[in-house]
Amino acid sequence: MADDLLFTRTDGVATLTLNRPDKLNAFTVGLHRALAAALDEIEGDAAVRAVLLTGAGRGFCAGQDLAERAATMASGTQSGGSALETWYNPLIRRLRRLEKPVVCAVNGVAAGAGANVALACDIVLAARSASFIQSFARIGLVPDAGGSYVLPRLVGLARASGLALLGDRLSAAQAAEWGLIWRVVEDHALMGEATALARHLAQQPTRALAFIKQALNASPGNTLDQQLDLERDLQKQAAATEDFREGVAAFLEKRPPRFVGR
Numbered sequence: 001m002a003d004d005l006l007f008t009r010t011d012g013v014a015t016l017t018l019n020r021p022d023k024l025n026a027f028t029v030g031l032h033r034a035l036a037a038a039l040d041e042i043e044g045d046a047a048v049r050a051v052l053l054t055g056a057g058r059g060f061c062a063g064q065d066l067a068e069r070a071a072t073m074a075s076g077t078q079s080g081g082s083a084l085e086t087w088y089n090p091l092i093r094r095l096r097r098l099e100k101p102v103v104c105a106v107n108g109v110a111a112g113a114g115a116n117v118a119l120a121c122d123i124v125l126a127a128r129s130a131s132f133i134q135s136f137a138r139i140g141l142v143p144d145a146g147g148s149y150v151l152p153r154l155v156g157l158a159r160a161s162g163l164a165l166l167g168d169r170l171s172a173a174q175a176a177e178w179g180l181i182w183r184v185v186e187d188h189a190l191m192g193e194a195t196a197l198a199r200h201l202a203q204q205p206t207r208a209l210a211f212i213k214q215a216l217n218a219s220p221g222n223t224l225d226q227q228l229d230l231e232r233d234l235q236k237q238a239a240a241t242e243d244f245r246e247g248v249a250a251f252l253e254k255r256p257p258r259f260v261g262r
């Protein structure tokens with residue numbers, strides 16, 4: 001259903017709202033398709049320089065729609081793997097590789113793959129009442145959508161193990177304290193702050209922000225020597241941008257810079 005995802009573009013920001021509020025925005029094939037199509041447009045639209053992802057209603061996303069998957073979930077199998085191959089893994093790769101910053105406004109519970117989609121975004125803000133649940137083990141599954149990759153890296157093995165093995169609810173405040181997310185925002189202020197942050201990012205030197213994402217993505221698997229080489233290569237490209245020239249000129253002329261994302 002087209003309305004399963006709301007997609008707007010304003011002030012250089014594409015806002016994607018998961019919109020199945022009655023089911024806490026759980027992922028169906030329809031929602032995945034709509035999200036993939038929106039990301040295609042976002043990738044191809046130079047006027048979009050930042051993305052904001054959020055959910056409608058009281059939840060952010062409850063992960064895979066278990067009703068849609070009921071038959072295959074019960075047999076526990078191939079289809080689970082193929083849903084990952086077809087939808088979740090490409091989504092996580094795209095969010096990480098998208099050459100535009102992605103802000104996630106977690107407006108309510110983020111469970112299962114819903115939690116890990118949020119954690120694949122670059123800057124995660126969560127409403128005070130939001131929570132994160134690695135609910136997989138509760139139904140006999142393994143953290144997916146990058147959860148087993150990102151959790152130990154963000155919060156360390158002890159906390160990652162507790163979260164993944166127990167599937168307990170983690171409050172937004174605890175998530176921020178542990179370094180799982182960037183910041184907690186009072187519920188009423190979440191969308192205002194997240195929108196302002198995304199608009200701010202859209203005005204920044206977004207080519208450099210894309211290179212920063214690339215460097216941070218590569219970091220966990222690299223040695224110091226490899227990372228230093230990568231920084232050198234990315235810096236060469238950043239230094240060749242119009243925005244770098246503008247940044248330096250604005251600094252020297254003591255005026256605000258006007259970045260164009262090139």
Ligand code: LHQ
Nearest residue numbers: 022023024026062063064065066067080083111112113135
């Ligand atoms: C839902 C769901 C849901 C359908 C709430 N599906 N309806 C990938 C690929 C292939 C295979 C499998 O998995 C994956 C990745 C995954 O994401 S696996 C993990 C799937 N997600 C879960 O296990 C979480 C299931 N949901 C919950 O545990 C609870 O709903 C949470 C803790 C998220 C929220 O609890 P409450 O605030 O008490 O809300 P609720 O449970 O009453 O849910 C509200 C409605 O949303 C309700 O519908 P209804 O028609 O009865 O009002 C739920 O059935 C529906 N809903 N999650 N994943």
